[in-house]
Amino acid sequence: MLHRICRFAVLAALAAFAAASIAQTGWSRYRVSVPNTRAAQRLTDSSLGLFSEQVTLGVTDVIVGPGEGYKLWQLGLPYRFVSSLPDADAWSKQAGADADDYRNEYFNLDEVLAFYENLRNTYPSIVERVQIGSSRNGEAIWAYRFFNQRDREVPTPPRNYVMVGGIHAREWISPAVCMHLAHKLVDTFLQSETLFSEMLTDKIGVWIIPSINPDGYRYSWTNDRYWRKNRRNNGGGSYGVDLNRNFAKAWGGAGSSGNPGSETYRGPSAFSEPETYGLRDFCQTLPNLKAMIDWHSYGQYILWPWSYTTTPAPDDAWLRTIGNAMRDSMLAHGGATYEAGQGSVTLYIASGTSKDWFYDVFRAASYTIELRDTGQYGFVLPTNQITPTQDEAWWAFVAMVLQTP
Ligand code: 0X9
Ligand code: ZN
Secondary structure: OHHHHHHHHHHHHHHHHHHHHHHHOOEEEEEEEEOOHHHHHHHHHOOOEEOOOOOOOEEEEEEEOOOOHHHHHHOOOOEEEEEEEOOOOHHHHHHOHHHHHHHOOOOOHHHHHHHHHHHHHHOOOOEEEEEEEEOOOOOEEEEEEEEOHHHHOOOOOOEEEEEEOOOOOOOOHHHHHHHHHHHHHHHHHHOOOHHHOOOOOOOEEEEEEOOOOHHHHHHHHHOOOOOOOOOOEEEOOEEOOOHHHOOOOOOOOOOOEOOOOOOOEOOOOOOOOHHHHHHHHHHHHOOOEEEEEEEEEOOOEEEEOOOOOOOOOOOHHHHHHHHHHHHHHHHHOOOOOOEEEEHHHHOOOOOOOHHHHHHHHHOOEEEEEEEOOOOOOOOOOOHHHHHHHHHHHHHHHHHHHHHOO
C-alpha cells in the first residue's frame, strides 16, 4: 500500500512537473505512443492538435499549446518531447510594434521585401526563398516558400501552389494581400488551427512571389501612381510591356496591343520580358503544381481561363467549382461579394495572360482574382480597406487549397 502511494506521489509530482515545463515552452511538438486502437481513439477524442490528418498506430505527433500539458498527461499514454514550436508572432515582436502595419498601410518595395526577410529569418525551418530571376532593370525577383516543417521528412513532393503579387504595378493591394497570406501561412504551420488540418499536413508548399514587377512597383511609388507595366525601354520615348499580355498562350491575340505606347502592349514576342520568363522557368521546376492565383485589382472578380476566347476551357466544370468555392468562402467569412466567372465572359477578352498560359501548360487550377473595390476608388484603394481585403483573400485561398487535394 505504502509502495502504491509512493508511486502515485512520484507520478503526480512528475505530472505536475511535466505540465509546468510544457506550459513554459509555449507551443511544443510531442510524440505520443499509440499501441492499440483504444489508445488511438483516446487521442482522437482529445482536443490536442495533430501533426497529421489522423491518429496513426505506433506513434502520433501532437501539438501542445500553452497550458495544454494536462491534456497530454490525461491521455495516460507514453510520450516524449520532440521540439518547441516558435511563437507565431515572434517575427512581429522582433521587428517592433510597427510590423503589423502592413494591415493598415501600403508598403513600398523595400518594406515588402523586409517583411518577408523578417519572416524568413525568424522561421528558417518553414520559410525559404529562391531568386526566380531579375527584372528588366536588374532587380532581383524572389519567391518565398512556406511549407510545413515535416515535408522535409517525406519523399513525395508536396502539393505546390503559386501566388503572384504585383504583376500590375499600380494594384498595390496585391502585394499587400500576398504579405497577409504569408503571415497566415506561418501562423497555420506553427500552430494547430484545427480548421486547417489539411494545410497542417506535409502535403503543401506555397510559393509566394511578393512582387513579380519590382521596377514597375517602384516607379508607381516614385513617379506615377497609375503605372501598370514593367519598365522596358521600348525606344521612341515609350516604356513598358504589359506583363499580363506577354505570356505565350494566344500571345498577340485580341485584347492586347502591338503599340508600345499602349497600356496593354504585349511586347515584341511572347516571354520577351525577364519578369515573365522568370515566372515561366520557375513554375516549370515545381512538381505537382496544383494552382496559381495572380492577384490583381480592381473589380471583385474571381476569373478562370480562358481569357483569350469565350469558348469554355476543357476543365470549365472544376474551374467553376473551385472559383465558386472561393467566392462562397469569402462571403461566408464576412468578406465582400465577388463575382466568379470565366475571364473573357465575366470581364473582357485578354490574350497572353498568366492564367491562360499556366492552365494551358499545367492543366492546373489557374485564377486571376481582382480584389477590391468595384470602382469607387479603384486602384487607389483607401488604407482602411486593406485589412478586410486581406482577410477575405485568405479565405479564398483556404477554399482553393481545400478544393485541390
Ligand atoms: O487586364 C488585365 O490584365 C486584368 N485586369 S486589370 O484591371 N487588373 O488589369 C484582367 C485579366 C483577366 N482576364 C480576363 N479579363 N479575361
Ligand atoms: Zn491587373
